[in-house]
Amino acid sequence: MDIQSYILILIGTVFVNNIIMAKILGLCPFMGVSKSLETAIGMGAATTFVLTLASGSSYLINQYLLGTDLTYLRTLSFIVVIAGIVGFTEMFVRKTSPVLFRVLGIYLPLITTNCAVLGIPLLNVQAQHNFIQSLFFGFGGAVGFSMVLVLFAGLRERLEGADVPAVFRGTSIAMITAGLMSLAFMGFAGLVK
């Protein structure tokens, strides 16, 4: 598994089948936290940290702890690990920047329930990635997630001043913008075989 295939995995998860745009995972923080740029960046960093750790540790658990017969315990163990990591991150963020903690509010503990955070380890297992590959896959997915989240926050901040018709103001125009964004991301389809 030389470096070339890792790059392909990275480009694949960040651009081609992006977690939010192509796989439509992790929509609730995508809509909830993208109101302002700072919160989006904060959320992106937190999710990247959690996801990379989660995909790494979930591979280890799946490989050594569960073996072949205990596979039915897979989802449960993944959730426990993710909850642990998120708990740790929550305390870390609360200590380092209370402002970010206050602004992220409910969405920080919600990372545990973020379907992308659980989805990626399961996809790792399904694609039989080895440890390094699943790390790259997790990291790439998280970077893709944060990139799209930050871009979307930029768009929504500009949308604040737009003279949107009253019926569409707020979340509905945000949904439409997200739709058009995924339309644009369709352009990447087939970029990486």
Add this chain to the structure above:
Amino acid sequence: MSGLAVFLGAALGFAAVRFKVQEDPIVEQIDAILPQTQCGQCGFPGCKPYATAIANGDAEINQCPPGGEDGIHKLAELLGVEFKPLNAEHGEPKPKSVAVIDETTCIGCTLCIQACPVDAILGAAKQMHTIIAQECTGCELCIAPCPVDCISMVPIAEDVATWKWKYPVVKLKVA
């Protein structure tokens, strides 16, 4: 599995100790947004108690008429909660006004002096009372205690120094 859970529990316990967090200064930030009229229309004896109530979550962010819509927007943004329009039972936002004592009827009973939250009323027992215009926040707390009802609220007129440019009305609606 249980081993894993135990291990994680221990790790979190250790992390909780290491990352002990002191009380975060959110009350000051909320208090900074409030208009400090100390008028009590929000149901609390002043802006600081209202700010602590909001911080502890047992008061809504839309109970302050002098703060107006703009104040609520700022509070919603600070606390990351949804904006709620002003709750009418706490009163309507009124144009900024100043209390004025009608000096012919004032009997010098010092009741309004004790009631004023910002000591904006000058005077002593049996002496003439008058209100310092710059200090008065327009909270109307001095009107009730006055036995001879000689205090009236006068809206602050716009003069050359305080005049503000108006939002440009773009006549696009009419054909």
Add this chain to the structure above:
Amino acid sequence: MTRQLYEFNGGVHPEEHKHASTSRPIGIAPLPRILIVSLRQHIGQPAKPIVAVGEQVLKGQMIGQAEGYVSVAVHAPTSGTVTAIAGHAAAHPSGLTDLCITIAPDGADRWIEHSALDYRNMDPSHLRNQLRDLGIAGLGGAVFPSFIKLNPGATQKVPTLVLNGGECEPWITCDDMLMRERAAEILAGAAVMRYMLHSDEVLVGIEDNKPEAIAAMQAAASQCDFPVEVVTVPTLYPGGGAKQLIKTLTGKEVPSGGRSTDVGVATFNVGTAYALHRAVNHGEPLISRIVTVTGNVHRPQNFEVLIGTPLAELVRLTGATRDDTSGYVMGGPMMGFDLISTDVPMVKATNCILVKSLALFPPPPPAMPCIRCTRCAQACPADLQPQELYWFARAKNFGKTQEYHLFDCIECGCCSYVCPSHIPLVQYYRYAKSEIWAKEKDKKAADLARERHEFRQLRIEREQQERAAKLALKASAKLAEASPESPDDAANAAKKAAIQAALERAKEKKEGVTPRNIENLPPEKLQEIAEIEARRAKIRAMAKDAVEK
């Protein structure tokens, strides 16, 4: 040697319309019927009136004293009687009234005795106070008290002195005519400035569309005993702005929020230099200035006008007003503002009265939405992004407008001028600025209120503690007193007995009181008095047991 010139971003070329008002020399405006001298004619605190209604004043007599540091005095433009000190329609875009002193001229035009200032061997701060009391303020449009700008500050030296003869605003020619006719006096004023600021070089920036003015200034400069360099700058609106002229002449940029002296440059309008000359070398306060009256008038011309002359009388000097006049603007078409009524008085800042007509100044077409074509950003002399400022000012997101440096906007109007959608951009920025100023004022008032409130809480607590302490002290004292019999107890007992006796005596006297002079009353009257006595006794009894309960 031609000086190396620099360029500032953007700028526009509006039609100049200057030839009309430069064809006639500067006319002297006759004495008007009434003079209305505003007290708020400069940046800073308005002057405080020091005359009373009905008082006789002489020409040049101080009628309003400078109040606070940033303020200048105001003087009577002619001799006469003060008829009113009251609110009057002011030269302000709001159209509101402001405190003015109205003077009815007596026609004598008698000067108050005044003499030149021997500025060379005068203590500099005393000289500056004299200039403040002579009412000298910037005549370029900002009307900032000149005595503050003439303070060289900590370094005691401002190397470059710039005289601003740019006058880039269309239609206005008052500086142009002043330079053509009174160049020597302008440079005399510059000499005083050069002395006060210890400047090394004196530059006069004049746009190249005023050849006669350049010639006149060069001729005067050659007679000067100190080096003066008359520099021709390219004609480009707003090249005459202080910041833009400094960038053109010296390539330096005045730091945002700072003053031009931070980069070692001081800029003065040529009119201010002329006024300084009249004040220092002749002792005359600032009571008149050159005003261009142009636009939709028969004979556009420049006049030397007394400050306080009503607008109507000034316009009448150029012939009868044409019937298609649609309004009056104080200042130029790019930065001036509409005047509400025709009896608004001239102030120190009035450099031009522009008479509008629908032909010359058609109303703008309705504003279309902004298509972010960034022509305004290309035209903005302050390198701002007007389309972003507009986007956030329209959405009333004032925090973001400040992030995009709203307060570096000099409101020159270039962005609105080039906007293909004809959006009144400058008005959005003025609205945003005044909202932000108002919010900051409210914030300061709120902080003050919080301080006073907290101090009051403190005071109440302190009083309670003091009272509690006093009570505790008294209680402990009573305790000490009730315990062992001590010698001074006898004295207490004696005192108590005396009090008791006094009480007895008072009670007997009260009982004894029976109504006198009832001997010769008929029996039924006596009986009536007895009933009243009975009732009184009963009430006294009731009152006594009410107290016991």
Add this chain to the structure above:
Amino acid sequence: MLSSPYIAEQSSVSIIMLKVLAALVPGIAVYVWLFGPAILVTLTLASVTALVLETIAVRLRGWPAKPFLMDGSALVTAWLLALSLPPIAPWWLIVVGTFFAIVVAKHLYGGLGNNLFNPAMVGYAVLIISFPVQMTQWSAPLSLAGAHLSLLDSAQYIFTGILPDGLKLDAISSATPLDTLRTQLQLEHTVREITRLPIFGNLGGTGGEAVVLMFLLGGLYLWLARIITWHIPAAFIAGLWITGGLFHISDPDRYISPWFHLATGGVMLGAFFIATDPVTGATTPRGKLIFGAGIGILTYLIRTLGGYPDGVAFAVLLMNIMVPLIDAYTQPKVYGHKQKEPAE
């Protein structure tokens, strides 16, 4: 009451849009001369639909219709969309495309000036994804086509789908040079063999390169008339040419020379007319350079590696997403400020 300034330059949005339309006319003329009059039918149909939809949308918002119709922005969007569609595409395809462009991409966001995505490209992207078959029916250059369709016959085919007396579809339609290149490359032919096919002219596609040349001239006129600045088109072409050159050098047999890419598909139309849409593009000078270069690079990547024949539309939309961030981080130095801190 409006405050100063009281004078303004003689320019308006409609003058700008009319100049853009005028710049398109030479390209359209050559298009008609080389590919037949069918494009005129598409253009008129798109324009009519756009104006009707614009009136309805503006009326719904309660605004007066006249100033908005006069400003011509709907016309420009319609023309750009029509020029990027196959000229003999069925009529409903054009109507659906215009609907998405005018109503969904523009008026849902609040009309002119508020939209975040380039309307024409949103319309094109929706069509290319949902109707791939109809979108590849390009008409063949007249020099190669078996038969020439007159205006009436083209209109009849567009509206009814019936060809005149027994003509078959592939007599008048053929794959574009880009499509042929893609299919041939999959069959492992080398670039030298492919370019000998008749559809390939000396630089781009036969006939196609002349149209592209005219669009280039139209674009230069726009630049000289100060309607657009040089930043976006120059960065677009440079971005495409440099990436193309690198790929070409790395493997000349698999990757055709970058000149071919410049002369085919919607590159010139995209560079001078589509990417320079002021509303959805970057606004700061350096931002425009990044915006243009980004579109160029993405266009090349999507064309050679991606799944769609011409990547201009997707590249523009992807860079539209980046615009708020690009603008925030490329603010120019303001007078009197030292360094350029990001105004984010």
